[in-house]
Amino acid sequence: MVKPDRAISEHGIVGDMETAALVAQDGTLDYLCWPALDSPTVFAELLDEKRGGAFSIAPQLVEPRRLQLYVPETNVLITRWMADGGSAEVLDLMPHPDARVHPGNTARCILRRISVTRGTILFKIRCAPCFDYAREIPNISTIDGGVKFTGKDLTMHLFASIPLTANDGAAEATFELSVGKTAWFTLGGEDLTIPDDAMLSAEIVETTAAWRSWAGKATYRGRWREQVLRSALALKLLSSRQHGSIAAAATFSLPEAIGGGRNWDYRATWIRDASFTVYAFMRLGFLEEAQHFGRWAGQRVMASDADHPLRIMYAIDGSEAKDEEELPHLSGYAGSRPVRIGNGASVQTQLDIFGELMDSVYLSNKYGEAISHNGWEHVRNLVEYVIEHWQKPDAGIWEMRSEPRHFLHSRLMCWVALDRAIRLAKKRSLPAPIVRWAECRDAINADVWENFRHPEDGYFVQERGGKELDAALLMMPLVRFVSSTDPVWLKTLDAIGEQLSDDGLVYRYRVTDGLEGDEGAFTTCTFWYAECLARAGRLDAAQLTLAKGMRYSNTLGLFAEEQDVRGRQLGNFPQALTHLAFISAAFFTDRRLDPSHRPNWQP
Numbered sequence: 001m002v003k004p005d006r007a008i009s010e011h012g013i014v015g016d017m018e019t020a021a022l023v024a025q026d027g028t029l030d031y032l033c034w035p036a037l038d039s040p041t042v043f044a045e046l047l048d049e050k051r052g053g054a055f056s057i058a059p060q061l062v063e064p065r066r067l068q069l070y071v072p073e074t075n076v077l078i079t080r081w082m083a084d085g086g087s088a089e090v091l092d093l094m095p096h097p098d099a100r101v102h103p104g105n106t107a108r109c110i111l112r113r114i115s116v117t118r119g120t121i122l123f124k125i126r127c128a129p130c131f132d133y134a135r136e137i138p139n140i141s142t143i144d145g146g147v148k149f150t151g152k153d154l155t156m157h158l159f160a161s162i163p164l165t166a167n168d169g170a171a172e173a174t175f176e177l178s179v180g181k182t183a184w185f186t187l188g189g190e191d192l193t194i195p196d197d198a199m200l201s202a203e204i205v206e207t208t209a210a211w212r213s214w215a216g217k218a219t220y221r222g223r224w225r226e227q228v229l230r231s232a233l234a235l236k237l238l239s240s241r242q243h244g245s246i247a248a249a250a251t252f253s254l255p256e257a258i259g260g261g262r263n264w265d266y267r268a269t270w271i272r273d274a275s276f277t278v279y280a281f282m283r284l285g286f287l288e289e290a291q292h293f294g295r296w297a298g299q300r301v302m303a304s305d306a307d308h309p310l311r312i313m314y315a316i317d318g319s320e321a322k323d324e325e326e327l328p329h330l331s332g333y334a335g336s337r338p339v340r341i342g343n344g345a346s347v348q349t350q351l352d353i354f355g356e357l358m359d360s361v362y363l364s365n366k367y368g369e370a371i372s373h374n375g376w377e378h379v380r381n382l383v384e385y386v387i388e389h390w391q392k393p394d395a396g397i398w399e400m401r402s403e404p405r406h407f408l409h410s411r412l413m414c415w416v417a418l419d420r421a422i423r424l425a426k427k428r429s430l431p432a433p434i435v436r437w438a439e440c441r442d443a444i445n446a447d448v449w450e451n452f453r454h455p456e457d458g459y460f461v462q463e464r465g466g467k468e469l470d471a472a473l474l475m476m477p478l479v480r481f482v483s484s485t486d487p488v489w490l491k492t493l494d495a496i497g498e499q500l501s502d503d504g505l506v507y508r509y510r511v512t513d514g515l516e517g518d519e520g521a522f523t524t525c526t527f528w529y530a531e532c533l534a535r536a537g538r539l540d541a542a543q544l545t546l547a548k549g550m551r552y553s554n555t556l557g558l559f560a561e562e563q564d565v566r567g568r569q570l571g572n573f574p575q576a577l578t579h580l581a582f583i584s585a586a587f588f589t590d591r592r593l594d595p596s597h598r599p600n601w602q603p
């Protein structure tokens with residue numbers, strides 16, 4: 001195994017709802033796509049420590065202790081070094097779009113400010129971008145107040161409060177700071193101009209205030225509020241301010257198992273993941289974000305027809321997701337190859353997406369804007385598609401690359417699509433063949449109960465006629481297909497706990513999926529499992545599972561996609577689906593623990 005210089009968990013994230021950067025605990029900014037989240041990388045040392053490119057800030061201290069934290073209720077990140085010889089910190093942020101200090105100033109950037117809090121410290125700085133997924137080393141030239149990096153399709157400016165030297169494709173500086181002194185750096189596109197100290201100080205103040213203003217809209221006041229709010233702030237960074245879409249994660253090709261080939265690009269909007277995110281935002285009182293995504297999703301629905309059906313994922317701007325491509329020149333995180341961009345799963349058939357989408361449409365109409373006549377006509381077309389195709393096999397929620405199968409979760413979400421469409425039609429008095437839709441919904445229900453049960457033990461199983469379990473079954477009571485205390489469901493819950501769970505780690509399945517290598521435990525499933533326990537009235541077990549799951553975040557409260565057997569983070573980071581699953585589990589468990597919301601029956 002190749003040990004990476006910086007583990008996935010040793011990172012914080014900053015962003016401006018257009019792109020995001022990862023900053024490691026040693027002060028290195030080692031991942032950034034620019035100008036958008038799904039643009040090519042500028043820094044990718046996280047994926048190749050030799051050629052990926054990075055922006056490092058290194059105080060010359062002997063064996064410092066490294067700490068990271070966020071300014072409370074913001075996405076302003078502080079990285080600290082504490083040693084016998086002194087202490088220092090760097091504050092990282094991207095100016096919030098609502099924090100434009102001067103009218104007309106629309107230049108975006110990353111702002112890095114170094115401060116010394118004890119002693120006099122020598123710093124070494126090196127900014128060495130490698131454009132286009134490390135396929136291009138840009139030319140570097142000096143400009144007034146900094147340097148310019150010029151590539152074929154991208155130009156970036158780096159300004160600093162201290163002199164920079166251009167050396168072998170990198171901007172470098174060595175300097176000393178004493179207590180109370182600061183140094184700053186701003187990196188952005190070619191429209192970025194040299195700032196002054198007052199302007200940067202104002203941007204820090206205004207960005208902090210803007211994030212706190214947004215976080216202050218949260219209506220949640222229950223248990224685990226700090227962690228819930230951190231998850232909401234992470235989800236907000238993955239949301240596109242311009243388009244309303246929500247990325248599945250900020251990164252690409254971080255492995256599901258070290259040295260394995262399950263390395264996928266998550267910088268796209270999955271209809272499934274984003275629809276779940278709408279529910280999380282609504283629960284916390286962030287209705288504007290839910291409505292913004294609803295409008296984006298509505299545009300995708302309106303654009304779909306028989307020749308261009310609804311896709312499982314889209315690029316962040318709503319266009320077709322990029323084709324899958326391998327980057328053989330990159331060594332991969334901890335030697336995990338191949339490094340991939342784009343996602344081949346975009347062409348798969350996954351019937352469950354119609355259920356997730358219809359659930360978000362129903363919720364958006366229930367709590368927000370009413371659907372238009374034209375929008376409803378397109379929804380009816382989607383429902384008819386579900387009626388025609390629900391009995392067909394597909395790739396399933398986990399995007400298996402084996403032969404299509406008849407998955408219970410896909411059947412379940414087809415049921416949800418019909419159920420929510422019927423509810424919406426009744427609630428809004430919308431024209432619909434409700435009787436025919438209800439007949440199909442009930443047929444799906446009967447099919448699940450009759451054909452997706454273990455032949456000996458009777459609990460629900462992953463696929464028709466099979467015997468294996470699937471953590472996606474945990475969605476059954478969450479979407480109200482089955483009572484959370486139904487005896488058959490409780491058997492299923494127990495079986496998942498026995499066969500797929502390991503001390504708070506929950507695996508998706510144990511079957512062949514057509515992919516090489518192994519995968520880790522799936523963090524999202526831990527929180528689905530916790531919520532199902534709470535819904536079943538097993539509150540002690542739910543709290544313990546929730547507590548274990550929370551420990552799988554990093555020190556900042558950020559979750560990756562998976563964990564290895566030691567609970568170390570794997571996969572793309574931070575992952576939206578995990579954060580929203582945690583929010584849902586925390587929200588529901590908190591309500592059940594409140595005496596005023598406890599059910600009358602005994603657990």
